[in-house]
Amino acid sequence: xxxxxxxxxxxxxxxxxxxLKRGISKLFKVREMRTDEAIxxxxxxxxxxxxxxxxxxxxxxxDWGFLIRxxxxxxxxxxxxxxxxxxxxxxxxxxxxxRVPEKVDEAxxxxxxxxxxxxxxxxxxxxxGEACDTVISLTRKKLSSPIGPEDVExxxxxxxxxxxxxxxxxxxxxxxxxRLLPEWNxxxxxxxxxxxxxxxxxxxxxxxxxxxDLGFVVGEGWDWDYPRPFMRVPVYxxxxxxxxxPERVKFLLKGMEYHGxxxxxxxxxxxxxxxxxxxxxxKFSSKFELAQKAREELEKELSEEVxxxxxxxEEKLLEELEN
Numbered sequence: 001x002x003x004x005x006x007x008x009x010x011x012x013x014x015x016x017x018x019x020l021k022r023g024i025s026k027l028f029k030v031r032e033m034r035t036d037e038a039i040x041x042x043x044x045x046x047x048x049x050x051x052x053x054x055x056x057x058x059x060x061x062x063d064w065g066f067l068i069r070x071x072x073x074x075x076x077x078x079x080x081x082x083x084x085x086x087x088x089x090x091x092x093x094x095x096x097x098x099r100v101p102e103k104v105d106e107a108x109x110x111x112x113x114x115x116x117x118x119x120x121x122x123x124x125x126x127x128x129g130e131a132c133d134t135v136i137s138l139t140r141k142k143l144s145s146p147i148g149p150e151d152v153e154x155x156x157x158x159x160x161x162x163x164x165x166x167x168x169x170x171x172x173x174x175x176x177x178x179r180l181l182p183e184w185n186x187x188x189x190x191x192x193x194x195x196x197x198x199x200x201x202x203x204x205x206x207x208x209x210x211x212x213d214l215g216f217v218v219g220e221g222w223d224w225d226y227p228r229p230f231m232r233v234p235v236y237x238x239x240x241x242x243x244x245x246p247e248r249v250k251f252l253l254k255g256m257e258y259h260g261x262x263x264x265x266x267x268x269x270x271x272x273x274x275x276x277x278x279x280x281x282x283k284f285s286s287k288f289e290l291a292q293k294a295r296e297e298l299e300k301e302l303s304e305e306v307x308x309x310x311x312x313x314e315e316k317l318l319e320e321l322e323n
Contacts, residue, residue, distance in 0.1 A: 021051055024079075190268045200313050223237040
C-alpha cells in the first residue's frame with residue numbers, strides 16, 4: 001500500500017516563447033497540451049515544461065505546457081546540450097502526494113503542525129512556493145493512478161527542502177495515519193485452487209491488492225482449511241490491515257474467482273473467525289451475477305498496466321483448464 005509518492009517535476013523555461021515551444025516539441029517529440037491535462041496525465045518523477053517570456057518573474061503556470069515522460073535531470077541535460085534559445089530556467093517546488101481515505105482537513109492541519117507548514121489550495125501553494133520549498137498535496141485517490149488538480153483536496157506549503165521533509169514523513173506517516181484512523185480493519189484472505197495453480201493466482205491477488213491500495217499485507221503463508229469433515233485442503237493465507245470495509249474487499253476479490261462461468265480459484269475473506277458470505281454483499285441472484293458485477297468494477301478500478309498483466313495470467317490459466 002502506498003501512502004505517498006512524488007508528483008511531476010515542473011520546469012519553467014524563459015525565452016522566445018514560440019521558438020522554445022517548437023524546439024521542445026521537436027527535441028522530445030511531444031505535443032503541447034493544457035497544463036491541467038499535463039498534470040492529470042503525469043506520473044511520478046515525470047517532467048512538465050512550461051514556457052514563458054523572459055520578462056515573466058513569477059512561477060505561475062501558463063495555460064499550456066509539455067508533458068515529458070522523463071525525469072527532470074534528463075530533460076534539463078537535453079535542453080542544455082541543445083541549441084534552444086533558453087534565457088533562464090526556474091524550478092517549481094517539489095510536490096509530494098499523500099493519500100488519506102477521510103478526514104482530509106484534519107490531516108492537512110496535522111501535517112502543517114508536524115512539518116511547520118501552512119495549509120492552502122494547491123494552486124496557491126505552487127504559486128507561492130520557491131524551488132527549494134515542498135508542497136504536500138492530499139488526495140483520496142489511489143496513488144498508483146495519475147492524479148489531476150481536481151483530485152487534490154488541499155495542500156500544505158512547507159518552506160523546507162524536499163529531502164528533509166520526505167525523510168521526516170517516512171518516519172511520521174504511520175503515526176499520522178493512526179492518529180487520523182485509530183481503528184483499522186484486520187482481515188484474513190484465504191485463496192484455494194483445486195487445480196493447484198497457486199503461483200499464478202497468488203500473483204493475481206497481490207497485483208490487485210497493490211494496485212488498488214487495499215491495505216498493508218502484514219502476514220502471509222500456507223495453511224490448511226477444512227471444507228468438509230475429514231477433508232483437508234491447502235490454502236494460501238494473507239493478513240491485510242486496511243481502512244477499506246471488509247465487504248468492499250470481499251466484493252472486489254469476488255471478481256477474480258471466475259472468468260465467465262469458469263472458476264479460476266476460491267477466495268474467502270474473514271473478519272476474525274467469521275467468514276463474509278457472498279449474500280452479505282448485496283442483492284444478487286447468484287454467485288455468477290455477483291462475480292460479473294464485481295469483475296466489471298474491478299476492470300474499471302485497475303490501472304491499464306495491471307489490467308494487462310492480469311489478462312495475460314488469466315489467459316494462461318484458461319489454456320491450462322481447456323487442455
